[in-house]
Amino acid sequence: MPKRPSAEAEAFYIAVYETVQRIPPGKVTTYGHIARLIDAPQNSRQVGSALKYLHDAPQAVNGNAADLNDESDWQDFFHLFNNETVPWWRVISADGKIAFRARGAMDEQGHRLQAEGVDVRNDAHSRPRIIDLREHGWFPRPEDEESDG
DNA sequence: CTGATGACCATAT
DNA sequence: CATATGGCCATCA
Numbered sequence: 001m002p003k004r005p006s007a008e009a010e011a012f013y014i015a016v017y018e019t020v021q022r023i024p025p026g027k028v029t030t031y032g033h034i035a036r037l038i039d040a041p042q043n044s045r046q047v048g049s050a051l052k053y054l055h056d057a058p059q060a061v062n063g064n065a066a067d068l069n070d071e072s073d074w075q076d077f078f079h080l081f082n083n084e085t086v087p088w089w090r091v092i093s094a095d096g097k098i099a100f101r102a103r104g105a106m107d108e109q110g111h112r113l114q115a116e117g118v119d120v121r122n123d124a125h126s127r128p129r130i131i132d133l134r135e136h137g138w139f140p141r142p143e144d145e146e147s148d149g
Numbered sequence: 150c151t152g153a154t155g156a157c158c159a160t161a162t
Numbered sequence: 163c164a165t166a167t168g169g170c171c172a173t174c175a
Contacts, residue, residue, distance in 0.1 A: 009172075031157055042170055048156040049172070055156085093157070100156040109156090123163095 002056040004074055012040065016050040017081045022138045023090040026116045027131045030094045037139055048099065051088040054081065055105070089113055092120065096127035 005013065015038040023029055032044040040046070057078045089112040093099040098109050098120055110120055119126050133139035 003173095005173090012172090032159095035157085043172080044157045045155065045170070046157090046172055050156095052156055088156085091156080094159085098156085102156075105156080 002053060005053075010077075012038075012043070012046065013050040013053060014081070015040075016047050017054075017086045019133070019139065020051070020086050020088065020091060022133055023087055023131070024138065025087075025090075026118060028090045028092050028113070028118055028120075028128050029131050029133065031091055031099070032094055033130070033132065034091060037133060047091070051086075051091060054083050054086055054088055055102075057082050090116075092128070092130075094130075096120075096130065097122045 004010070016034060019034050019037050030044075031047040032041075034047045035041055035044040089109045098106050100106055100109050106122075110122075113120050113128075118128050120128055
């Protein structure tokens with residue numbers, strides 16, 4: 001069970017997750033791009049930390065939440081954001097390679113991308129196309145956009 | 150508090 | 163193209 005982050009860090013994580021959720025299937029972007037979108041251009045590494053956090057999250061939280069006694073908010077957190085609801089596999093390094101080098105994780109990310117038609121061989125032969133969420137109108141969220149003028 | 154670490158990035162060689 | 167280096171900043175021992 002991962003330790004609950006500070007309120008400030010949690011807000012950052014949520015911003016990362018909600019932004020990553022706007023990457024369409026079959027498309028990929030980078031850690032740095034996500035960081036810039038959420039107005040934290042210096043925190044690309046922390047974007048990776050946020051995604052790693054999903055990996056540490058309890059997968060069975062939807063079924064058994066016995067361990068989560070008096071922290072219902074904490075349960076809701078992983079109920080909303082987990083390995084299946086946040087497409088972490090669509091985030092790669094700026095050089096077009098998979099950055100997740102933990103045991104087996106690289107293969108899993110490759111498989112998930114392959115299933116969406118993205119070819120990532122982790123070499124220069126076929127670099128996936130990195131998209132900019134803003135250019136495609138996928139960010140910011142229309143509902144969050146302010147209109148002061 | 151200090152020092153080490155990490156799913157990063159840009160630049161240099 | 164691959165490796166090395168400096169910078170970055172939150173997290174952890």
